[in-house]
Amino acid sequence: MVSIKDIAKQAGVSISTVSYALNGSSKVTSETTAKVLAIAKELNYMPNAAARTLKTRETKIVGVFLTDFSGAFYGDLLHGMKEILSTKGYDMIVCSGKHSHRMLPERMIDGAIILDQTFGSEELIRYADRGHKLVVLDRELTHPNVNQVLLDNKAGAMLATEYLIEQGHRTLYAVTGPRGSYDSKQRLQAVVQAVDRTTDVTLTVIEGDFNKKAGERAAAKIMADTDGGSLSSAVFCFNDEMAIGMFNYLAEHHPDVRIGEQIHIVGFDNIELAAYTQPRLTTIDYSERKWGALAAEQLIKLIHGEHVDHERVYVTLRIGNSVGMAAADAVQKRLNA
Amino acid sequence: MVSIKDIAKQAGVSISTVSYALNGSSKVTSETTAKVLAIAKELNYMPNAAARTLKTRETKIVGVFLTDFSGAFYGDLLHGMKEILSTKGYDMIVCSGKHSHRMLPERMIDGAIILDQTFGSEELIRYADRGHKLVVLDRELTHPNVNQVLLDNKAGAMLATEYLIEQGHRTLYAVTGPRGSYDSKQRLQAVVQAVDRTTDVTLTVIEGDFNKKAGERAAAKIMADTDGGSLSSAVFCFNDEMAIGMFNYLAEHHPDVRIGEQIHIVGFDNIELAAYTQPRLTTIDYSERKWGALAAEQLIKLIHGEHVDHERVYVTLRIGNSVGMAAADAVQKRLNA
DNA sequence: TTGTAAGCGTTATCAG
DNA sequence: CTGATAACGCTTACAA
Numbered sequence: 001m002v003s004i005k006d007i008a009k010q011a012g013v014s015i016s017t018v019s020y021a022l023n024g025s026s027k028v029t030s031e032t033t034a035k036v037l038a039i040a041k042e043l044n045y046m047p048n049a050a051a052r053t054l055k056t057r058e059t060k061i062v063g064v065f066l067t068d069f070s071g072a073f074y075g076d077l078l079h080g081m082k083e084i085l086s087t088k089g090y091d092m093i094v095c096s097g098k099h100s101h102r103m104l105p106e107r108m109i110d111g112a113i114i115l116d117q118t119f120g121s122e123e124l125i126r127y128a129d130r131g132h133k134l135v136v137l138d139r140e141l142t143h144p145n146v147n148q149v150l151l152d153n154k155a156g157a158m159l160a161t162e163y164l165i166e167q168g169h170r171t172l173y174a175v176t177g178p179r180g181s182y183d184s185k186q187r188l189q190a191v192v193q194a195v196d197r198t199t200d201v202t203l204t205v206i207e208g209d210f211n212k213k214a215g216e217r218a219a220a221k222i223m224a225d226t227d228g229g230s231l232s233s234a235v236f237c238f239n240d241e242m243a244i245g246m247f248n249y250l251a252e253h254h255p256d257v258r259i260g261e262q263i264h265i266v267g268f269d270n271i272e273l274a275a276y277t278q279p280r281l282t283t284i285d286y287s288e289r290k291w292g293a294l295a296a297e298q299l300i301k302l303i304h305g306e307h308v309d310h311e312r313v314y315v316t317l318r319i320g321n322s323v324g325m326a327a328a329d330a331v332q333k334r335l336n337a
Numbered sequence: 338m339v340s341i342k343d344i345a346k347q348a349g350v351s352i353s354t355v356s357y358a359l360n361g362s363s364k365v366t367s368e369t370t371a372k373v374l375a376i377a378k379e380l381n382y383m384p385n386a387a388a389r390t391l392k393t394r395e396t397k398i399v400g401v402f403l404t405d406f407s408g409a410f411y412g413d414l415l416h417g418m419k420e421i422l423s424t425k426g427y428d429m430i431v432c433s434g435k436h437s438h439r440m441l442p443e444r445m446i447d448g449a450i451i452l453d454q455t456f457g458s459e460e461l462i463r464y465a466d467r468g469h470k471l472v473v474l475d476r477e478l479t480h481p482n483v484n485q486v487l488l489d490n491k492a493g494a495m496l497a498t499e500y501l502i503e504q505g506h507r508t509l510y511a512v513t514g515p516r517g518s519y520d521s522k523q524r525l526q527a528v529v530q531a532v533d534r535t536t537d538v539t540l541t542v543i544e545g546d547f548n549k550k551a552g553e554r555a556a557a558k559i560m561a562d563t564d565g566g567s568l569s570s571a572v573f574c575f576n577d578e579m580a581i582g583m584f585n586y587l588a589e590h591h592p593d594v595r596i597g598e599q600i601h602i603v604g605f606d607n608i609e610l611a612a613y614t615q616p617r618l619t620t621i622d623y624s625e626r627k628w629g630a631l632a633a634e635q636l637i638k639l640i641h642g643e644h645v646d647h648e649r650v651y652v653t654l655r656i657g658n659s660v661g662m663a664a665a666d667a668v669q670k671r672l673n674a
Numbered sequence: 675t676t677g678t679a680a681g682c683g684t685t686a687t688c689a690g
Numbered sequence: 691c692t693g694a695t696a697a698c699g700c701t702t703a704c705a706a
Contacts, residue, residue: 004684013693014692020691027691027692029692046442046443047683050390050444050683052683054684055683055684055697055698061445063430069415074406075406092432092433093400093440096419097423099423100430103430106383107385108445276614338699341700351678366675369676384700385699390700391698391701393682
């Protein structure tokens with residue numbers, strides 16, 4: 001391996017001069033710098049990250065941790081992050097799996113963005129206590145070294161639930177995420193709150209896990225409850241993936257039940273697939289890209305020692321065709337016409 | 338930062354004893370080891386990756402480089418890799434963007450899997466010459482430090498083209514990937530070969546770029562060519578994304594043209610979305626997971642200095658409903674019935 | 675079984 | 691402006 005020592009020897013200068021020259025310091029004449037640079041190139045010199053990091057105690061890399069790489073791999077989210085990070089001179093690596101957590105305490109990264117159930121909150125607090133900078137996207141965590149950039153789950157769930165109620169639905173189902181999910185808890189809380197404001201609405205909560213299969217299971221249960229769809233129902237799936245599972249199940253096992261007529265479905269996330277369902281899924285939309293960009297900005301500020309307040313990502317209702325008016329209301333409307 | 342020095346002081350032993358103890362060497366009594374471990378835990382000791390790497394010259398991390406993070410395309414691929422790597426004691430990081438290339442020459446990773454157009458082949462060869470271990474998934478590259486794990490593009494394109502011809506189509510279109518793409522070149526070559534075997538087939542090549550937009554543009558061009566779909570045509574899009582762009586364009590601008598009747602479409606990749614198109618897209622299928630697993634295995638062998646031969650990932654034709662028989666053949670069949 | 679010491683490739687502090 | 695030199699935290703001969 002060719003090191004600055006080799007360059008120094010070749011150039012007939014000391015290693016410190018080489019180091020200065022390579023880092024573009026003004027302490028060296030432009031001639032010496034030029035010579036050093038030329039020799040460096042000639043020798044095919046490449047700096048050694050480990051050595052530099054050992055000395056400077058920073059890597060200029062931030063880590064993004066995801067629960068897994070499956071499904072919608074958060075493309076736009078990562079895009080948004082990378083964009084910001086690269087303008088700030090940082091590189092980004094994406095990691096997944098409990099084993100990779102070591103990157104943080106072993107100081108291979110200068111900070112981390114967490115969207116990863118496999119991190120326990122106590123674990124994160126330990127890291128924060130050690131001085132590591134974190135931005136969390138999937139939980140509440142109060143610590144001087146941690147910043148939160150969370151989805152406005154409550155607003156989203158409120159929008160979805162109110163929309164269903166406005167459309168005249170009174171038999172509501174909520175299909176949740178996994179038990180530990182912060183997002184799911186928030187959403188459920190808002191749903192309950194919205195339902196409590198209306199007297200004649202009944203809400204049934206079905207535990208899901210954010211995967212398609214859970215949507216299928218929930219659909220089966222609802223079909224059983226509603227006499228194969230002859231009693232109308234309205235379902236708020238806490239993410240689009242489960243909503244799509246529900247679509248799939250219905251298409252396969254109850255081809256006669258029409259979504260948007262006998263059963264009404266709202267999702268959350270507005271993933272790409274949502275635009276291709278038949279009928280188009282009504283869902284909660286937000287900009288993944290902005291979310292990522294915001295998280296990256298906050299992390300950089302934290303790393304630079306600036307103070308930052310927690311941030312929120314706003315959401316909107318994206319109306320499709322998977323929700324229609326409740327039967328009675330539809331009749332009413334026809335009569336009025 | 339607490340280092341082995343601090344532990345040594347606390348334990349009243351030397352730093353080398355600490356190092357041995359931490360690494361579970363049998364050169365130290367179990368008592369000393371126990372004491373050291375206890376103190377390490379008490380002091381909240383964490384090894385410093387940079388220091389270890391500087392000394393051992395390995396990081397136990399491999400990098401996976403992707404052109405970008407868009408689409409859900411690489412989920413299973415990454416999964417397949419991670420599975421293998423973690424059983425071999427390696428961590429995996431996913432990188433994207435020209436800037437992150439430095440991870441390799443600066444030795445922050447022990448090897449890399451490349452599926453990334455932003456790497457030039459000369460660049461990769463330079464790295465390989467320096468001794469870095471690589472597995473390439475998107476090009477041919479012959480070098481002792483490089484292994485190829487490529488899709489069987491020719492077989493896939495052959496399957497697709499032959500299928501179209503078998504269905505009686507004689508006016509074929511091929512929508513390619515970007516000019517530099519190895520996969521695209523391979524596929525085109527096979528298409529031409531298949532077409533050349535049949536006398537009365539006309540092939541028109543439309544340059545695309547693997548994105549949805551290109552599919553839309555190609556659809557517009559084909560509609561213009563075929564008098565708004567009144568002349569039947571069969572299209573082989575070199576990936577599903579473009580095929581879906583084509584679906585979208587037709588749905589919007591030519592709702593009367595029926596896919597699988599007036600226009601026939603085959604894709605490549607069998608992405609998740611392909612199962613949700615109306616009608617179901619006929620496409621070329623392969624296991625992303627196996628592809629990833631294979632690539633990871635090859636890389637580990639390369640890192641361990643074992644010899645490996647290039648590998649191929651096999652593909653199959655996944656028949657959907659986006660291709661029907663050519664009009665004349667369909668008439669023929671009706672007559673026969 | 676444990677300690678001493680060299681060295682991995684940098685950066686950065688001092689003198690000159 | 692340039693050169694010695696001391697870290698950074700760890701591994702690993704070699705010595706005791």
